[in-house]
Amino acid sequence: MPSLLEERTEPGLNQRQRAAARATPVSAYVTRLGRVGRGVLGIAILAVIWEVFPRLGVVNGYFLPPFHTVVAAWWDLLKDGDLLRNLRASLVRSVAGFAIATAVAIPVGVAIAWYRPIRELLTPPLEVFRNTAALALLPAFTLILGIGETSKISIVVYACFFPILLSTITGVATVDQQLLRSARVLGLSPVATFRKVVFPAAVPTIFTGIRISGAAAILVLIAAELVGATAGLGFLINYTQMNFLIPEMYAAILTTTLLGLAVNYGLVALERRFSRWRP
Incomplete structure (x- = not known):
């Protein structure tokens, strides 16, 4: 027969395990979303550089259009x-x-x-x-x-x-x-x-x-x-x-x-x- 201590601790452990199981997919999704967001940001920065450099005359706008x-x-x-x-x-x-x-x-x-x-x-x-x-x-x-x-x-x-x-x-x-x-x-x-x-x-x-x-x-x-x-x-x-x-x-x-x-x-x-x- 389980002791009183076991009866008190087991539910708490199960709740923590269930919370961790729920948190794992969420954290993985957030991590993946952050990775995708940083990749999109890098592409956006490259597009902005491509747009701005010909306009500023850093490169010839005819040979590298905006x-x-x-x-x-x-x-x-x-x-x-x-x-x-x-x-x-x-x-x-x-x-x-x-x-x-x-x-x-x-x-x-x-x-x-x-x-x-x-x-x-x-x-x-x-x-x-x-x-x-x-x-x-x-x-x-x-x-x-x-x-x-x-x-x-x-x-x-x-x-x-x-x-x-x-x-x-x-x-x-x-x-x-x-x-x-x-x-x-x-x-x-x-x-x-x-x-x-x-x-x-x-x-x-x-x-x-x-x-x-x-x-x-x-x-x-x-x-x-x-x-x-x-x-x-x-x-x-x-x-x-x-x-x-x-x-x-x-x-x-x-x-x-x-x-x-x-x-x-x-x-x-x-x-x-x-x-x-x-x-």
Whole structure:
């Protein structure tokens, strides 16, 4: 039978625990809100600097128009449909190249990390290509595959392949050995061990390479679209620069930045979904 002291203290402890449980989500929300607020403030300060410096003559207002002029040009491009048409072309190319690279790099990385003969066979040639920059090979891709869609998607595949490959190899090869021993004790087959133990443990590391490749897909594609393209954000940047449409050029560059941010945050959300087991 509980003592009088226990009867007095237990309700108080439970109340404090319930209060702490209620306070934890609230404090986390406040912390997240403060982080977002500081990020928005930083962007606002950058926009104000962009607006004020050309007005004060710190920089030449013709070559760097005020921020509101660039926003107005961006809105005109959006209304005319030019921005969406070029954005759609870039998205199709980057998504296609990124998807192909991911679908190929993850199985190859798993095979290299999991099987020694495959690692010894593939590592030397992959090292040769890994140390050759994608943009250095852009002329070769254009000469061999032409200036059409194939060369542009292929250069994106090449740029995205190696970050995902290396992160997959690292993630699979560095799985905690205690987890593997536990799987053997439980009698899991090699396939079940990989599916239930190895791959979930390697997901955070793999997504590091996927996020790097997501940014590389945009950057390399923009560079590829500067050469011989008739649509795409890179083409739009090059076209407006050649015709001295300076506000429109910055609007296209700003669209590229927003696209990169959207890709990054989308991949972060996807990583959290696949890593819900992590604390």
